Amino acid sequence: MGMKKKKPLVAISGCLVGEAIRYDGQHKRHPHVTHELSKLFEFHSFCPEVAMGLGIPRPTIKLMDKDGKTHLVDSKDSSIDHTKLAHKTFKTHTKGIEKAHGIILTKNSPSCGLDPVKVYGEKSGIPFRKTKGLWAEHLCQEFPLIPKIDSGRLYDDHLRDTFRTQVLVFQEFQDLKKEAKELIKFHEVYKYYIFQYGAAPLKALGRICAGVSKSNLKEKFSEYEEYLFGTIFQKSITPKNRTNVAEHIAGYFKEELEGGDKKYLHDNIKAFHTGKLSFESLIVLMGFLTKTYKQKYLKDQKLFSLYSKH
DSSP: OOOOOOOOEEEEEGGGGTOSOSTTSOOOOOHHIIIIIHHHOEEEEEOHHHHTTOOSSOOOEEEEEETTEEEEEESSOTTSBOHHHHHHHHHHSOTTGGGOSEEEEOTTOTTTOOSOEEEEETTTOSEEEEEOOHHHHHHHHHOTTSOEEETTGGGSHHHHHHHHHHHHHHHHHHTSOSOHHHHHHHHHHTHHHHGGGOHHHHHHHHHHHHTOOGGGHHHHHHHHHHHHHHTGGGSOOOHHHHHHHHHHHHGGGTTTOOHHHHHHHHHHHHHHHTTSSOHHHHHHHHHHHHHHTTOTTGGGOHHHHHTSOO
């Protein structure tokens, strides 16, 4: 019996897992983190504000524009500027995060906010632009390829599931042996998962694989990784692309399925396209057909295991 695969490691704002470390001494436990994702991932929690020594509880902080640069200041007294301390702390508190397969950050936080956070004018005292939180910006610069999401987007089923699957794909890629055949095999088994992002990106990755050799192995691995996680995975998956994926997979069963069964399959594809059926349910059906009709090419496609009940 082989060793059980380790759960992916996900770095996460500590307040989201129930740690009472917020400015008011409370937590911000997230239901999808504690009830769902905790079963799938190992968590490495952090709090940059605690790491900075600001204490629990502590005065609130905000982002402020000073001469075009973003500063982290005390909300009531902007002369108390934590920016230098923050950057100094960030440099020494990324241990463990470099090994992470995903990152979850607290929405709207001046330190952890991944989506645009309000930046206040130094003189006006009112918000006039938005940016990432200071810690979130640091993580994006240091670890641009690691999948990331904020706590607000976790409430969206589609975005949460996209993050979940991207984390699993990222872990798989990091675990690859640096051999040409491993990269080619990875591309083959993730073909239909990547196809969700469009045919052109899939073909571009295929060209990278086609040019891999012993002499350029490191270069091609890096090129593939940067394009998949740094470019392709930054785009949105559309229902149109997913319908295209489903229709391509359905083509493998055109000889096996009788009229009624064929109609049932295509009715399910149509139901997904019109929003009446989840993509997960559609893929579970196609996975069942793959096993039933012993489709050799499809049986190793990771798309089915990524969207099976977890």
